[in-house]
Amino acid sequence: MIMGSRISVCRSKRKTACVIEKYEVVPEVENQYLAQEEVRRRSLDSEGDARSLTRLYDIGENLSRIGQNKVYSGVRISDGAPIAVKKLLKKKVVAWGELTGKPVPLEICLLDKLKHITGVIKMLDYFEDYDCFNVVMERPDPVADLDCVINQRGLMDEPTARRLFRQIVNVVINIMTAGVVHRCIIAKNILVDQAGFIRLINFGYGAFLKNNVFDTLPGDALYHPPEWIQHKKYHPRSTTVWTLGIILYFMMHATMPFRTSDSILNDKPWLLSNLSPELKILINRCLSKGTLERIKLEQIPRNYWMNIGYDSSCRDEISRHCSRVSFNEYVDVEDMG
Template sequence: MNHYRLRVMDSKSWPTTGTVQVRASRRQLTDCHSGSGETPGLSRPSDGAVFGEIKTRIKSKSTSDESEEGQMKGRRRTCTSAEDHIETFRPSSSTEDGGTCTLTIIRKRKSKETEGTRKRSRKTPSHQATTEASSIDKPGTSLSANSATHDSRAAFEGKYEEGELLVEGGFGSVFAGNRKDDNLPVAIKHVLQINIKRTSMLLDGETSMIPLEVALLLKVKPIGAGTSVAVTLLDWFDLDDELILILERPVPCLDLIDYMNSRGPTLQEQEAKTIAKQLVDGLIEVHSRGVFHRDIKLDNILIQTGPDVPRVRLIDFGCGAFLTERMYTTKQGTYVYTTPEWFLDGWYWAEPTTVWQLGVVLFAILHGYLPFSNSTEIIYRNPDISDCLSFYCQSFLLSCLIKSPEARSTLETLRHHPWLI
């Protein structure tokens, strides 16, 4: 049996790093090299671990895979530039933030769209994506004082105590920590300024260029004493050399891979349904706030455990963008979660991309491996869905993983799917 080495986040109170082998497909895997050129092993775990006993972190496969990307360019029907650039999109008139990229707190969810309207909007999108320079058209609502940035390292060190390193990657580093005045557990994320994208926002009555990730986290921040699927941004420090984000750290919690493997090699369908329902509702909430996460994957989903029903939380909006119904032309977050339309055409829409990534996540927790390992499989092969799953569960997965973005289900349609009712 072939195994595909995946890298996943091992969580106790927050994800940490480890490695293991996880089966990637029943088929022989080919073309599984990462963006860095490293070839994952196709063997059983060297430490003798039983398949499914995971303390891992999903190996991100960059969409900058040069050799495969070169092959795909020849197949694109209507290619557009796909080079990375700072991009902030102006939300369409149907979004609830008034059609501007400035920050507006949304107090109710987006109204349900008809399927006909959704299909028309997908077929006739604008190809123009605004950059951060044009995101300043109208100032949004002013943020409260506790959302303001700090620019002093002394202020950070005076308020927070930093502990052990939890995870480190190309994005930066995340440490466990505590807020000194009340010992609240926090996650402290450090990102070098060279990696920061910025956008225009109105903070306390003054327009400023702030980090895009901060803007997105503020948009999804719960209103008042409410709750949100997104892990809350508590504080942030915009220093000369780095950005420091102070994030809620749910305790106890596990990332979705660790949670899955604490229950067995895969999740039972009923438990997967509970998670799927929360994910669909949560993603509708995120979209209603005018935010496109763009990197929904196993690594970025936490399961907050405790005496009640496990609660789904979303982390890492570092690949996110403002929501729009226009086409996006920058690379998506993680290679093996990338949509067929990106490889074929070099563009994608927000909602069909979110639905596709949701389908990949649910397939993985129900089967114990990812449905696709390379762009050829993503474009041409149908997912190998288990016959042991119920008819409605199979239908739900298929409706997420339809190759055509126009035909793919919407989040609102999924919310009312028979499998979730």
Template sequence: MASRSCKSNNTVQCSASTKRHSEESLERPSKKSRTSPSSPSDSSVSSRPWIVTGESTTSSKRKSTADETEEGPRKRSRVTPIPAEDHRETSCGSFHNEDAQPSSDLEDHDVPKISRLAKAIKAAFEEKYVEQELLGKGGFGAVFAGYRRQDNMPVAIKHIHLSSVDIIKVPGDSGDRELPLEVALLQQANPPESGPSAVVGLLNWYVVGQEVIIVLERPVPCMDLGDYFKTRQFPMPEHEAKIIGKQLVDALIEIHSRGVFHRDIKMENILIETGSDVPRVRIIDFGCGTFVTEEAYTSGPGTPMYRSPEWIINRRYKAEPATVWQLGVLLYKMVHGYFPFNYPKNKVFGNLYVRNNLSNNCQDFLQSCLLKTLEDRPTLEILKDHPWLV
């Protein structure tokens, strides 16, 4: 499992602690700044981050993100009116909720009172969920398996240090509220009324002490696409890759249509449910995500081997072309067994090799996703109707 650590003050810094790809050595070290426009949310938020609890009404083994990214200005989303400046000025210690204890009661750093409240929130979490074995950990925190006591529903419980969490403002009926960016993205990508979704469901979230705890749906049985790939014929037969590719295109259209940009589509961030004859794709880990905007992004391009040529050339990229590139890299690796480009310069100057024993439609699909100029790449909607997937 990949690992990272993130720190959110005025910007968010992410550093990779996983095995480095050869591409990383040729790209300059960088910082990560997530864009953080906001979206409506149903989670409740309290007056201090160490006593926050929130819930989602929706119902995942989680992999972390390995990336090093470039610091840049936050972008304003077309799906929200909240200015980016407000997000940068957000303090992790200024959550508000009508049901929470008034902040004036805690102004003098009443440590015993804070401790009692934190213990109460933790007790509420433990009353509802049982935490079990570790699924993985890294600089960002840790993810545990678990289940919900009420009905034994499997869950994934993600612990993140508060200092690693980006906080955004979200408009609500009684004014702006503040909540973790990842929570806001999950709520918008998979709202309660949406029905079945490719995005794993957010169940609850809490802030206890210096930790944010996010409780997610955990499909069983399942494995991430990287592990699934290793269990199949190597490289994966084209007809199997096509089943996964079609679902991925549909899932990414769904996510983008709701104004969410995942930014880190790769094998480790895709779960494959294996309980039926046809594997089902689920998308996880929105920790490096942001909201869709028409403007170019200058930070957070995702895992090095999946970065697009436009990032290498001018440290800028756009949401849909970058997603299409990542999709192409992923599917290329599935049917070839290796990445299409081993070095950044090859993405810009090299030629793409595609196996000639693949069908013409498959070759064309991969080549169109991996066009070097972002304007030349097809949209996700065009890919949905590509002959290879029809």
């Protein structure tokens, strides 16, 4: 199984002005692209980025379609390493940033910012063509997304789920520490390789983290939290905890806890009787309806169930890491006005 067949689309309709280090989200950059289209078309000739791509990489078959964007398999010519190429059509990009002084899709900015984080899919390079950007990424092989893994093998045992969930929580905390929120953490956007290590993919809905609420929430509606359904706004960290709870539930039950907006608002998740009491507590705390009652993101790595079978040195390292993260947003979303 290969990566591209399991990538799902995440696109954001939000355009936000924000500066973080060398990246700048430019609200009117789409108009800028329209004005410069002919100049770019002329400048990207046979010696441009598109031809550089084919000199360095052998591009193969189309693996998948992500909305209007396609993902291709390929190999790096120099060493034969497997790669994937995601083609981002300029006319479909709705969030732009700036990198090395040039406007690029915000997804490229985020991948560049997160390149040091273990568990995030690695962007190896990117190339601009007159109508698109070609994003070259690592391609673990063999690999499957978490949704496929669960649908094929069924229920997970708790030690296996714990190992995967610890990795997922760790990478989520790390990207937020770096000032980024993914906003589409679903099973299809989590790859699992043959050794059991995860990669978080598809940052098309990603954004720079901010301290106030967000008012757009893309992605799968089955992962949406009650506060979004009720108020159409949310805190990124408390909403991320909710989606992590959905993923943990899915790993243990091979089905989703809620099927409609009404059930998200009103129903308690049904839990298998053979789950350990500690796991039931963690799932219920992640899926608490109220944001104030929900477990905090930085508390999850310290949870008792998360550390069963792991020695104290692992727990101490997690505690030191979480102590460096600022989580001061936790007020009820209704109080934000």
